[in-house]
Every structure is written in structure tokens, then in C-alpha cells.
Amino acid sequence: MRLSHAFIPTQKEIPAEAAIPSHQLMIRAGLMRQLTAGVYSFLPLGFRAILKAIQIVREEMNAIGGQEFLLPALNPESLWVQSGRRDIPNFILSIKERDLVLAPTHEEVIAQIAGMHIQSYKDLPQIWYQIQTKFRNEPRPRSGVLRGRQFIMKDSYTLDTSFENLDIGYDKHAEAYRKIFTRCGLKFFVVGAYSGAMGGTGSQEFMVESTSGEDTVVLCQKCGYAANLEVAKSSVAGVGRIAESKSPAEIHTPNVHTIDELAVFLNIEHKWLAKSLVYQHNSKPLLILMSGNDQLNEAKLGTALAGGEFRAMPAEELSKLTGADAGSIGPLGLKGFRIIADKRLEGANNLISGANRNDYHIANIDMQRDVKVDGYFDLRTVESGEACSSCGSPLKITNAIELGHIFKLGTKYSDALNVTYLDENGQSKPVVMGSYGIGIERIIACAIEQNNDKDGIVWNTALAPYPVHLTAINMNNNDIVTTADRLYKSLNEAGLDVLFDDRGNVSPGFKFKDADLLGMPVHVIVGEKGLKNNQIEVKLRRTGIRTMVPIDDLIPTVKKLLAD
RNA sequence: CGGGGUGUAGCGCAGUCCGGUUAGCGCACCUGCCUUGGGCGCAGGGGGUCGCAGGUUCGAAUCCUGUCACCCCGACCA
The missing domain is CATH 3.40.50.800 (Anticodon-binding domain)
Known part of the structure; x- marks a missing residue:
């Protein structure tokens, strides 16, 4: 290409709207231009880079036996009603003139095709994929192409007869993803991840470390343990019991509202203080007890609650319901609440918590004797420097960009959309699915985040336009x-x-x-x-x-x- | 969705508080000359419904009301 005839609009100045290096450089180097929030036009140079990434992805998907489709972005709304995903908040963009929606992903369409044509165990396994534009109703697009309303995704799906066979397709994807990101020259790592409302039995994310990333991950540099903060575990001792379990006693704690203030006021270790958090789960009040200043992890809470909607109770409702303000809430004498607690509090005694009366706390609470707990769960957020649960080394917490995510879906969508096959015995069984995604623009953005200097982009050969x-x-x-x-x-x-x-x-x-x-x-x-x-x-x-x-x-x- | 910020030429910005010439500056662009190893120089030139709508006023980029868009922080993010 002769530059004298090329459309490559470079600019010297940093665009005002771009806050991170990849975004700034993708505009300055003439790779793309913004059309509207979260939507970008790729210019010839940028599109060449995209095509390079796509080709690498395509080759590696074909290498594991993937068959490439092109599925429609326009979907009937009814299909999404049927799968139960029509009304997930901030998910689907829809068409005004017709009962059509813009597909945010394609499990539903894949299931629809499989439902029509997969009949026998002899038709399985299948690996189906496509590289296509997705649309999502992002509340706040940001960071250039890292979070957009429209983006190109490689999405693939495995169809299998069993969970054992699902593991085979899943492992093939994990290996293909490693090859893809390695060929793209990216320094990445794999973390255990939250499956969330996607459902399923397990998932992993392929991450690139970056201060521009929106995900937080926990890493052990000694043994290689790596997990999204949403599911990460660390080795933190339980609070434990002391020999003598005294009777509960109310103590006057004027103007003490936070755990830190309480610890100072009573001159006591944080761990003996049971922090109370009030939530609503499916509109019912829920009390969550945490040790000291341990932070509740809402993703873990979601897993513990096994579905349904939950949210922190607003302060007004809280005081109306309990007669006390946040900071003075506790498990004793609280009526009509379901109570769950973090595992650290299991079996603990000698705890101090709110008295459900402003300016008062209760001491000597025994979780076994005094509190009707509806389950102990891992609910706490791992903190930097805590010991790795595998090897005991200090854990590091860092930001990362999610490049790819692989899910063992199971039968959630085959059940919802009735995708079955006949096994060797003529029995009808649900097809077991997996789902696997890669954000194509994120490959480009990550490559630039990892490879730039004060003068501009530093492409590697694999992705260079x-x-x-x-x-x-x-x-x-x-x-x-x-x-x-x-x-x-x-x-x-x-x-x-x-x-x-x-x-x-x-x-x-x-x-x-x-x-x-x-x-x-x-x-x-x-x-x-x-x-x-x-x-x-x-x-x-x-x-x-x-x-x-x-x-x-x-x-x-x-x-x-x-x-x- | 909560908080903050910004809309003035293709890009980056000043001017707005305190209303008053023809709305300015740098870069980019056009013409001519000149120059050719790190965003050359000189001269001339084009380009603006000051986000949009309404209002106040003799007069509005500037004040008031409404509205839209974009950015950032947070919430959210299968």
C-alpha cells in the first residue's frame, strides 16, 4: 500500500475522550474512530489487524475440529423469552419496529439448530463456532473497545452426550485458546472464574494483566494459583472458640458506628467483631455475618444464595425494619430474617455484634448457642498479601482484561429449548453444552496495551497490519x-x-x-x-x-x- | 442507575464567572515559494447554525429553563 493513496488518518494529539493507552493509540494511529458510545468504525489499518487476529483464531478453532457458522444477529424475541434470558438487566438491545432483538450471544440459536437436527448420539460430539458481531446493552461503555455495545466475538459451542465428553471439548478449547493468545504474542494467564447467571458447572477466564483492566484477579507467584477475585480463596484462619462461653451481655457503645471504631472503643481484635450486613434476597430480609472488616464478595454471595435477586437494603428500609441504624445491627433478637454467615465465623464464640438498638452492642455471642444460622459459606473477598490456600505464599491482587472465557454449560439451554438426543438404548437425553468466547477487538487492544512506547504502537509480526x-x-x-x-x-x-x-x-x-x-x-x-x-x-x-x-x-x- | 465533568473549525483548546467590535489560538487543510535523516521555513487563504430547543434582553458562545450527546468514578457487567 502506498501511503500517498492510503486512508490512514494519524493524529499528533491525544484525543480527549481516550483515557487508556490502547484507546489513545488506536485513534492516533488511524485504526478506528468512534461512532457513538461503545461503537467504533474500524478504518482500513485497524481492520487489517482485526483480520489478522481473526485468522489466527479461525486456524486454531479449525484445528480442534470446529466448524464455522455465520449465525444471524437478528433474533426473534420469543427465542430469548423461551430461554429465560430476555429480561436479564442490561443485556439485550432490541428492535423497535419488530419483535426482534440483537443477539448478545448465540447459545439460543445454536440450541435451536441443534434441537432441529441433532437426533442421535451418533450425531455427537459437535464443535460449532462463528466469528461475528455481538450487541449488548452496556450501561456504561468505556476504555475504547475494551467494553463496547457492539463488538466482534468468536463464540463456539460444544454439543456432547455427557459431562465426561463435555470435558474433552472444554479441554480442547482451553488448549486452542492458549495457542491463539500465544500466537498473538500476548502475555496471558488463566484463572478460575465465576459462572454467574450463565449457569453451568465451571469456567475459566483467559486474562491479560493490565491496569486498564476491569477485572480483579488473585495470583500466587509461587505455585501459580490464579483466580478471579469473584471466586478466589485464601488461607485465613477461622475465628475459633475460647474455652469459656459467657452469657450475652449488652454494652453501651455511644457514637460507635464502624468496625474500626468499635475495635478501638473496646480495645479488641477485629476478628471478634461480627459485622452485620443486611440484604434483600427475593425481597425477603437477609442478615449476613462477616468477621471484622472482611469484605463481602457479592459474586460469592450469589453462588451461596443459588439464584434469585439480591441487593443491599437501603438505609431507610433497614432502620424501619430493625429499629436501628446500620452499625448497630446484629443477629440476636432480630425477627423475620434469614441469617447466613461467612465460614470464618463457624463455631465461633465470644463475638461482639450490634444489639439492634442504636449505641448498643452485645458481647459474648456464641454462634452455636445463640444464632440460628442458615448456613456458613465462603463469602469474604480475598485481600492482597493473604496466604495462598495451596502453598501459603502471599497472594498478589492485580487488574486484568478478560480476553476469553470458557464455560461448561451443562444442560441449562438444552433443557430450556428442548435439545435432546437418543442414546444407545433409545432413551431421550438432553444434549450437554459448553460455550466459549473470545473478544476479537480485545486481542488488538491488549496487544497494544502490552506493546507500546512514547512514540506509538509496537506491533508484533502476527498482528501487524x-x-x-x-x-x-x-x-x-x-x-x-x-x-x-x-x-x-x-x-x-x-x-x-x-x-x-x-x-x-x-x-x-x-x-x-x-x-x-x-x-x-x-x-x-x-x-x-x-x-x-x-x-x-x-x-x-x-x-x-x-x-x-x-x-x-x-x-x-x-x-x-x-x-x- | 448514583456522583462528577465536558460540548466553541477535522484535532487539541482559550473566551462563558462579569452579556456589547468581524468569536480567537496551536495543529491539520488549500495555494505559491522553499526545504529534505526525527512532526521544516516564509507568504497568502478556506473552514464556525458556539450541541439542540425555548426564554430574558436593544443585544446572548456568555444569563435562565428544558433537552440531547460524550467522557470519567462508582453500581452493574451471562
């Missing part, structure tokens, strides 16, 4: 023009895609700045300096190292550099 950037330093010099034209031709003939800066009346400095901003891995520079000695300059974007090579050695040199 063009592997070679060729610059003619001075278009008024006939030798340079002739040589650069000839090299452009021969590089193309050698199978290398070249972006050729043949612009006249553009200063060398400007061309260098643009080349660095666009960030192609190998920069070939044709200038008077080298030409005097029949040499061409080759610069590596990543290292900035320049070498002079004889003209005849150029193509093998470039090929070698790209392969490294």
Missing part, C-alpha cells in the same frame, strides 16, 4: 525514488505486505514519527546515506536498533527479522 514499513526519505531524489519503488515491488513479490511511505513534500522527521506511531515491526529506510554505499537501512521498531544492509540482502534480512 503490515509487517514492513518502507520509507523513501526524500521523494525529490531520483535515486531514492527509483530504489524505493523497486524495493516496494520486490518486497511485495516476496510475499511481504508493505506500507510504502512515498509521500512527496513530507519531511523525513514527519515520516519517521508516523512510522513509529503506526508501529510496523520492520522499518526499511531508503535514504541518501545508505544509497551512496548501495545500502538500505533496516530499523526494528521494538528495539530501535538500525542496521545497514546491502540492497541485495534486504529481502532475506527482512524475512529473518520478521521470523524472530
Whole structure:
């Protein structure tokens, strides 16, 4: 491609709306432009990068036996009513003029096709995938393409006869994903993840560490334990019992509202304080007891409650219902509440909690004797530095971008949409499904987040829109023009895609700045300096190292550099 | 959905508090000359319903009311 005729609008200034490096650079380097919140137009250069990523994904999906589909983005609303996902909050965008919705994912359509045509165990297993545009009603799109309302996703689905066979397809995907992200040159890690309302029996996320990421993950750098904070565990001792279990006693605690204040007021360790959190679960009041300042993890709470809607009770309702304000709530004497507690409190005694009366707490609470607990669950959020539950080393907490997510779905959708097969005995059984996603734009954004410097993007060969950037330093010099034209031709003939800066009346400095901003891995520079000695300059974007090579050695040199 | 912020030329911004020439600056763009190894120089030029609607006023980018859009923090995110 000749830059003199290319549409690659670069800009010197950082766009005001972009807060993270990948977003800034994707705009500055002319890869994309925003159309509206969470929706981006990919320009030719950006689309080339997208196509590179798609091709890698496609090859690895085909390698595990995936069959590529193209499913419609327009779906009948009724299909989503049938699966029970029509009314998930902030999920589906719909069409005003018809009873159609824009598909946010494709389990439903896959199930519909499978339901029609999968009849026998002989038809299974299947791996079906597509690479297609998805639409979601994101309340707050942000961070460029990291969270959009419209995005390209590789989504695949496994159909199997059993959970054992599901594991095979799931493991194939895990392996394919490792290959995909490795080929894309990304430093990634895999974490155990929350399955949430997606349902199913297990899931893992493929993550890239980044301060721009929206997910929080827990990592053990010694043994490799890695989990999304939503499900992460650590080794924290239970509160435990002391020998003597005294009788509950009310204590006056004027103007003490927080756990920290209470600990200071009573001069006591935090762990003996049972913090009360009041929630509503399916509109019924729920008291959650945590030890000290342990933070409730709402994802874990969701798992513990096994479905239904829950939310923290607003302060007004709370005081109306209990007669006390938040900070003075406790398990004793509380009527009409279901009570659950964090595992750390199991069996503990000598605890202090609110008296359901402002300015009073109750001491010597014995969880076994005094509190009717409807279950102990792991509800606490892991904190940085806590001991790894596998090896005891301190855990690290970091932000990450989710590139891919793999789910063992089970029969949730086959049950809802009646997808069955006949087994060897002629028995009708539900098809066991798995579902697997990769965000294509996120591959590009992560690659840029991980590979940029003050001058611009640093592409690796796998994703670079063009592997070679060729610059003619001075278009008024006939030798340079002739040589650069000839090299452009021969590089193309050698199978290398070249972006050729043949612009006249553009200063060398400007061309260098643009080349660095666009960030192609190998920069070939044709200038008077080298030409005097029949040499061409080759610069590596990543290292900035320049070498002079004889003209005849150029193509093998470039090929070698790209392969490294 | 709660909190905060911003809408003025393609991009980045000033001007708005305190109403008053022809709405300015840098970059980009166009023409000519010049220059060619790190976003050249000189001269000339084009481009604006000041987000939108209504109101106040002799007069509104500026004040008032409403509304829309976008960004950031949080909530949310199968």
C-alpha cells in the first residue's frame, strides 16, 4: 500500500475522550474512530489487524475440529423469552419496529439448530463456532473497545452426550485458546472464574494483566494459583472458640458506628467483631455475618444464595425494619430474617455484634448457642498479601482484561429449548453444552496495551497490519525514488505486505514519527546515506536498533527479522 | 442507575464567572515559494447554525429553563 493513496488518518494529539493507552493509540494511529458510545468504525489499518487476529483464531478453532457458522444477529424475541434470558438487566438491545432483538450471544440459536437436527448420539460430539458481531446493552461503555455495545466475538459451542465428553471439548478449547493468545504474542494467564447467571458447572477466564483492566484477579507467584477475585480463596484462619462461653451481655457503645471504631472503643481484635450486613434476597430480609472488616464478595454471595435477586437494603428500609441504624445491627433478637454467615465465623464464640438498638452492642455471642444460622459459606473477598490456600505464599491482587472465557454449560439451554438426543438404548437425553468466547477487538487492544512506547504502537509480526514499513526519505531524489519503488515491488513479490511511505513534500522527521506511531515491526529506510554505499537501512521498531544492509540482502534480512 | 465533568473549525483548546467590535489560538487543510535523516521555513487563504430547543434582553458562545450527546468514578457487567 502506498501511503500517498492510503486512508490512514494519524493524529499528533491525544484525543480527549481516550483515557487508556490502547484507546489513545488506536485513534492516533488511524485504526478506528468512534461512532457513538461503545461503537467504533474500524478504518482500513485497524481492520487489517482485526483480520489478522481473526485468522489466527479461525486456524486454531479449525484445528480442534470446529466448524464455522455465520449465525444471524437478528433474533426473534420469543427465542430469548423461551430461554429465560430476555429480561436479564442490561443485556439485550432490541428492535423497535419488530419483535426482534440483537443477539448478545448465540447459545439460543445454536440450541435451536441443534434441537432441529441433532437426533442421535451418533450425531455427537459437535464443535460449532462463528466469528461475528455481538450487541449488548452496556450501561456504561468505556476504555475504547475494551467494553463496547457492539463488538466482534468468536463464540463456539460444544454439543456432547455427557459431562465426561463435555470435558474433552472444554479441554480442547482451553488448549486452542492458549495457542491463539500465544500466537498473538500476548502475555496471558488463566484463572478460575465465576459462572454467574450463565449457569453451568465451571469456567475459566483467559486474562491479560493490565491496569486498564476491569477485572480483579488473585495470583500466587509461587505455585501459580490464579483466580478471579469473584471466586478466589485464601488461607485465613477461622475465628475459633475460647474455652469459656459467657452469657450475652449488652454494652453501651455511644457514637460507635464502624468496625474500626468499635475495635478501638473496646480495645479488641477485629476478628471478634461480627459485622452485620443486611440484604434483600427475593425481597425477603437477609442478615449476613462477616468477621471484622472482611469484605463481602457479592459474586460469592450469589453462588451461596443459588439464584434469585439480591441487593443491599437501603438505609431507610433497614432502620424501619430493625429499629436501628446500620452499625448497630446484629443477629440476636432480630425477627423475620434469614441469617447466613461467612465460614470464618463457624463455631465461633465470644463475638461482639450490634444489639439492634442504636449505641448498643452485645458481647459474648456464641454462634452455636445463640444464632440460628442458615448456613456458613465462603463469602469474604480475598485481600492482597493473604496466604495462598495451596502453598501459603502471599497472594498478589492485580487488574486484568478478560480476553476469553470458557464455560461448561451443562444442560441449562438444552433443557430450556428442548435439545435432546437418543442414546444407545433409545432413551431421550438432553444434549450437554459448553460455550466459549473470545473478544476479537480485545486481542488488538491488549496487544497494544502490552506493546507500546512514547512514540506509538509496537506491533508484533502476527498482528501487524503490515509487517514492513518502507520509507523513501526524500521523494525529490531520483535515486531514492527509483530504489524505493523497486524495493516496494520486490518486497511485495516476496510475499511481504508493505506500507510504502512515498509521500512527496513530507519531511523525513514527519515520516519517521508516523512510522513509529503506526508501529510496523520492520522499518526499511531508503535514504541518501545508505544509497551512496548501495545500502538500505533496516530499523526494528521494538528495539530501535538500525542496521545497514546491502540492497541485495534486504529481502532475506527482512524475512529473518520478521521470523524472530 | 448514583456522583462528577465536558460540548466553541477535522484535532487539541482559550473566551462563558462579569452579556456589547468581524468569536480567537496551536495543529491539520488549500495555494505559491522553499526545504529534505526525527512532526521544516516564509507568504497568502478556506473552514464556525458556539450541541439542540425555548426564554430574558436593544443585544446572548456568555444569563435562565428544558433537552440531547460524550467522557470519567462508582453500581452493574451471562
